[in-house]
Amino acid sequence: MQKELWKGNEAIAEAAIRAGCRAYFGYPITPQNEIPEYMSKRMPESGGVFVQAESELAAINMVYGAAAAGARAMTSSSSPGISLMQEGISYLVGSDLPAVIVNMMRGGPGLGTIQPGQADYYQATRSPGHGDGHMPVLAPSGIQEAVDLMWDAFEMADKYLTPVMVVADGMIGQMMEPIVWNRTEPLPEADKPWAANGRDGEGQTHFVSSLRLQSSENEQFVHTLKEKYEEITKNEVRYEAVGCKNADILIAAFGTTARIASTAIRKLEKEGIRAGLFRPITLWPFPYEALKELALQESVKAVLTVEMSLGQMHEDVRLSVLDKKPTPFYGRTGGMVPEPKDIAEKVREVIKEAGK
Amino acid sequence: MTQIIYQRSKGLKDVETHYCPGCHHGIIHKLIAEVLVEMDLLDTAVGVSPVGCSVLAGNYLDCDFVEAAHGRAPAVATGIKRVLPNHLVFTYQGDGDLASIGAGEIVHATARGEHFTTIFINNAIYGMTGGQMAPTTLLGQKTTTSQSGRDPLLHGRPVRMAEMLSTLDGMAYCERVTAANMPELNKAKRAIKKAFTLQMQGIGHTFVEVLSACPTNWGMSPADASAWVKSTMSQVYPLGVKKDITAEEKP
Amino acid sequence: MKPEVIFNLNRCKGCGLCVSVCPRKILKLDTSVTNIKGYHPSVISDQSQCIACGSCARVCPDSVITVLKHEEDT
Numbered sequence: 236m237q238k239e240l241w242k243g244n245e246a247i248a249e250a251a252i253r254a255g256c257r258a259y260f261g262y263p264i265t266p267q268n269e270i271p272e273y274m275s276k277r278m279p280e281s282g283g284v285f286v287q288a289e290s291e292l293a294a295i296n297m298v299y300g301a302a303a304a305g306a307r308a309m310t311s312s313s314s315p316g317i318s319l320m321q322e323g324i325s326y327l328v329g330s331d332l333p334a335v336i337v338n339m340m341r342g343g344p345g346l347g348t349i350q351p352g353q354a355d356y357y358q359a360t361r362s363p364g365h366g367d368g369h370m371p372v373l374a375p376s377g378i379q380e381a382v383d384l385m386w387d388a389f390e391m392a393d394k395y396l397t398p399v400m401v402v403a404d405g406m407i408g409q410m411m412e413p414i415v416w417n418r419t420e421p422l423p424e425a426d427k428p429w430a431a432n433g434r435d436g437e438g439q440t441h442f443v444s445s446l447r448l449q450s451s452e453n454e455q456f457v458h459t460l461k462e463k464y465e466e467i468t469k470n471e472v473r474y475e476a477v478g479c480k481n482a483d484i485l486i487a488a489f490g491t492t493a494r495i496a497s498t499a500i501r502k503l504e505k506e507g508i509r510a511g512l513f514r515p516i517t518l519w520p521f522p523y524e525a526l527k528e529l530a531l532q533e534s535v536k537a538v539l540t541v542e543m544s545l546g547q548m549h550e551d552v553r554l555s556v557l558d559k560k561p562t563p564f565y566g567r568t569g570g571m572v573p574e575p576k577d578i579a580e581k582v583r584e585v586i587k588e589a590g591k
Numbered sequence: 592m593t594q595i596i597y598q599r600s601k602g603l604k605d606v607e608t609h610y611c612p613g614c615h616h617g618i619i620h621k622l623i624a625e626v627l628v629e630m631d632l633l634d635t636a637v638g639v640s641p642v643g644c645s646v647l648a649g650n651y652l653d654c655d656f657v658e659a660a661h662g663r664a665p666a667v668a669t670g671i672k673r674v675l676p677n678h679l680v681f682t683y684q685g686d687g688d689l690a691s692i693g694a695g696e697i698v699h700a701t702a703r704g705e706h707f708t709t710i711f712i713n714n715a716i717y718g719m720t721g722g723q724m725a726p727t728t729l730l731g732q733k734t735t736t737s738q739s740g741r742d743p744l745l746h747g748r749p750v751r752m753a754e755m756l757s758t759l760d761g762m763a764y765c766e767r768v769t770a771a772n773m774p775e776l777n778k779a780k781r782a783i784k785k786a787f788t789l790q791m792q793g794i795g796h797t798f799v800e801v802l803s804a805c806p807t808n809w810g811m812s813p814a815d816a817s818a819w820v821k822s823t824m825s826q827v828y829p830l831g832v833k834k835d836i837t838a839e840e841k842p
Numbered sequence: 843m844k845p846e847v848i849f850n851l852n853r854c855k856g857c858g859l860c861v862s863v864c865p866r867k868i869l870k871l872d873t874s875v876t877n878i879k880g881y882h883p884s885v886i887s888d889q890s891q892c893i894a895c896g897s898c899a900r901v902c903p904d905s906v907i908t909v910l911k912h913e914e915d916t
Binding site for chain 1: 604633634635636637639640646647649650653654655657658659660663665666667668669670671673674675678695696698699
């Protein structure tokens with residue numbers, strides 16, 4: 236297959252269109268501006284809709300409207316903008332609507348920096364907005380994977396009627412890599428008998444709403460969400476484990492950090508340290524069982540979590556390992572990116588500590 | 592032979608509303624329902640309900656509905672109309688929803704000339720939450736959060752959304768009406784029909800502000816409340832066409 | 843021409859807007875009756891005075907009223 240050189244943000248936009256997304260609503264924010272820019276040109280060309288919204292608040296609510304009307308819709312933003320979208324994401328969850336949200340995370344809190352960050356992990360994986368809810372969160376570590384995951388994101392959104400978030404950062408968004416278009420066919424149009432796009436043949440109306448005034452009815456609805464989440468957890472957990480078999484130490488890292496950890500791992504290999512990379516691809520649902528199994532191998536002395544945060548995924552890693560092995564943490568935050576040598580040094584330190 | 596002078600509109604579902612006695616929401620719902628029937632749009636129209644008393648509008652009007660977050664109806668309607676350009680799309684928003692928390696969304700939807708219709712219910716108060724001050728509350732008007740009356744120094748002054756939005760080039764047709772008496776009610780229906788008709792011609796944003804009574808939170812009888820809309824509210828919010836680009840085109 | 847005003851009695855919320863708009867002043871809230879919702883419903887006191895203008899029905903927020911006009915056989 237022909238390799239093509241693509242910039243991350245543009246590749247993600249193109250992949251969304253090729254996967255069958257027909258409506259994009261967004262607002263400029265660095266480091267994801269190439270997505271709305273690209274969409275503004277390509278979406279109309281492909282028969283879709285592009286609107287530059289007046290805010291992220293409006294953008295996510297446009298997505299909500301388009302999704303409620305039955306269209307395959309998405310938006311993209313970066314951390315501060317995603318904070319503004321929490322309201323709309325909660326409404327998507329509460330109304331069982333499919334949509335895809337791309338978050339090119341940057342260093343926070345507040346306005347923070349535009350440099351890469353992973354400190355939106357809690358926000359993405361714990362609860363989208365207010366209320367009991369979850370959404371699948373996909374974390375590519377390169378442009379090829381980001382492109383491939385766009386199909387999966389829309390597929391999951393349609394299958395489970397849920398918002399799906401794709402998280403990366405300015406590193407992945409701004410760099411260029413060769414990719415191949417593994418998938419070229421748009422996803423089939425999903426049957427959406429619930430869509431508010433006109434009464435059905437029997438004259439029945441559709442009312443897309445997250446309002447359930449009776450608490451008992453609302454509780455029942457939240458329980459249907461729970462069933463949905465159990466189904467997603469059963470079917471959709473994704474991760475990559477490289478060199479984890481009989482490793483001395485596991486490094487748990489996702490996205491950009493996982494790439495950097497790989498470089499550190501190659502460095503350590505030359506020194507005779509076998510470090511395995513455990514890379515969650517779905518941050519929610521988190522691959523607890525897979526990590527637990529690998530961590531419990533006799534050879535594994537510790538599971539080191541590396542993140543661009545103060546340690547958020549670290550919590551999930553600890554929930555997997557449950558104190559059966561040491562679970563140290565190494566992170567840079569606020570827009571700082573860890574270097575391979577720093578990770579390697581931390582690994583040496585952990586191994587030394589474990590050898591005592 | 593029997594002639595039907597008036598019967599319940601087929602554009603309404605056969606259910607009772609939760610609205611208080613004498614609330615104008617029921618009247619305005621009817622007018623929309625009648626227009627949808629007359630224009631044969633019940634099968635394809637999509638309404639957007641707000642947060643507020645009319646959050647359940649989709650249970651009453653017999654067409655599709657989407658419930659929006661507080662104030663976001665213009666953004667939600669934008670999303671719907673852009674993907675369903677041939678459908679009639681309208682929002683139904685109260686004054687807290689549209690003039691306060693959703694002020695940004697309505698300004699930009701209008702500025703973009705979005706091809707949906709806004710039905711803006713201005714009753715100068717927050718109804719559902721129990722009678723708090725709205726941006727549209729009149730000076731001196733007592734509410735649960737302006738208990739000595741709205742004071743311009745403390746609370747600012749009433750916001751005239753129809754006039755404000757008419758300054759935007761994306762606004763094609765904007766009229767303020769009321770259903771407070773029979774002649775005005777007939778005008779209100781004509782305004783809604785005109786807005787829907789112009790929407791389907793795709794000439795820009797169409798907006799009908801309806802001055803309405805909230806007898807419960809105003810502490811008035813329904814008849815007195817309706818009279819107050821005409822005698823007092825319409826002094827601050829003058830009735831009439833604020834903008835009509837189809838009229839301006841004529842010499 | 844014989845007008846007929848029909849009330850869906852149990853849907854009436856007794857708001858009295860119909861009473862206030864009737865040009866013939868022939869509608870009233872019947873305080874001797876309490877409907878299923880607990881309101882005194884609107885009634886017509888003198889059908890023969892009705893001119894079938896339909897104002898009461900048009901203004902009713904709850905679509906309680908139907909107004910008919912029966913043509914008398916000649």
